[in-house]
Amino acid sequence: MADQNRFEADPARVAIVLPGAYYTPARPLLHFARAVLLARGWTVQEVWWEPRALSDRAAASGWVCDQAVAALDQEKAERLLLVGKSLGTFAAPVAVERNLPAIWLTPLCGERHVTGALTATTAPTLLVGGTGDPTWNGDLARSTKAQVLEIPGADHGLETKADPVNSADILREVVATVDGFVARL
Template sequence: MNVREGIVKGYKEMKVPYAFLNKTENPKGLAIILPGMGYTVKSPILHFATGAYLNRGYNVLHINYEYHTDLYDHFTYEDLKSALATDVMTVLHETLRDADFKSYYLVGKSFGCLAMPEALNFHSLQNAKTVWLTPHLKEKNIFETMLNSQNKGLCMIGDKDSFYNQESLEQLQTNKNINYFIPPEANHALEIDGQTLDSIDLVKRVVKMINEF
């Protein structure tokens, strides 16, 4: 596997690392991974999803913003949302300026999902398939994007996740472009509290669904 790392200056000139991964000279497409606040690309689902895309012949772009570090301690939640939007779009412009992949996936986890509405306006990603992992269903820009999305999508969120909202979900499920998987008892990590082996089985199922989507 080849890894090309880089850094851009994003929101307020702060550094935003990214990494391009590939295993083939002739990729089928590109999967872009937007991790959560603390759920990084090294966390189970995103780690194995990355491997699944690479094994399918896709290149993978990790956008590794570092909002969980003390550099961002003084940021408000609104500051962080502004930073996320700016940082993701800056990396996309830097890395995909001249790209011409045949197929795109946009995969967001939790906080990373907040960048997906704007990212989908990027010229290369307007027809991207979307994977929404534990999105905050009551965030206005996420809710409206998912409700009106013409992109094929997959959303997974457990009913024990603090971001889960039954009312929002019922409305979102009227859009048949997005399929939903709601694992019972699953928390925000898409794991089951106190059940290690069941959690492993659930992570395996989630990654399998991502791989087959």
């Protein structure tokens, strides 16, 4: 199992944070998602990993799902939430199987393991992506039952490379949306 950092609040409500391949829980989107969750009284379990070289997308999906299941199975909380960024969104089938609410930041909308789960989910779900991200599919996102935040021009990091001030504004919008979503859970 991957390394984990735990931040305690309400032990009855636990959020599992799954990073991207190169986007750790210390990076801004996940750091502030953790801050929102803690402010809203959730315990946060961060998963830190160094993904292995996997032969194909099915193997990557299986590996991420295994990491998510291992983290979830350690919890005895009454309420669980999954939060994932990019590679971490391969855990979407786990959220569907367990009927868990989820926050998916830059979901890999071109991957069948992810898209199948996104279209099947009935639990509260937030999808956040940018129109400048080749892995984002706004039409697919809007066709689901999920709440969707689509950022014009934002890349896979939900930033605009030529405009760091705009990137900070995007971060604020994402954090405010995550806060509103978590407040309704």
